Amino acid sequence: MAKKKSINVTVLVDEAHKDNLAEVASELKDKGFVLKESLSALCVLTGSVPATSFAALSKVPGVAAVEEERTDYRTQ
Numbered sequence: 001m002a003k004k005k006s007i008n009v010t011v012l013v014d015e016a017h018k019d020n021l022a023e024v025a026s027e028l029k030d031k032g033f034v035l036k037e038s039l040s041a042l043c044v045l046t047g048s049v050p051a052t053s054f055a056a057l058s059k060v061p062g063v064a065a066v067e068e069e070r071t072d073y074r075t076q
Helices: 015-029 051-057
Strands: 006-013 034-039 042-048 063-070
Touching: 006 015, 006 051, 015 034, 015 042, 042 051, 051 063
Parallel strands: none
Antiparallel strands: 006 042, 006 063, 034 042
């Protein structure tokens, strides 16, 4: 069986849930999210998720935005 492709993501948690980052992270985990780092002062969670589960993360209560890690940065 082929391994599912994972993507690195950044999750922004809304202000109303800033004191419940662990709870939001737990609900994200149920969607396949693997927590790498919790930046509580910024209301940000970083980690990875199977590519097929990416869209489901934005439906978790408390999630304001989900972004795929960018690798296309260029310097001028």
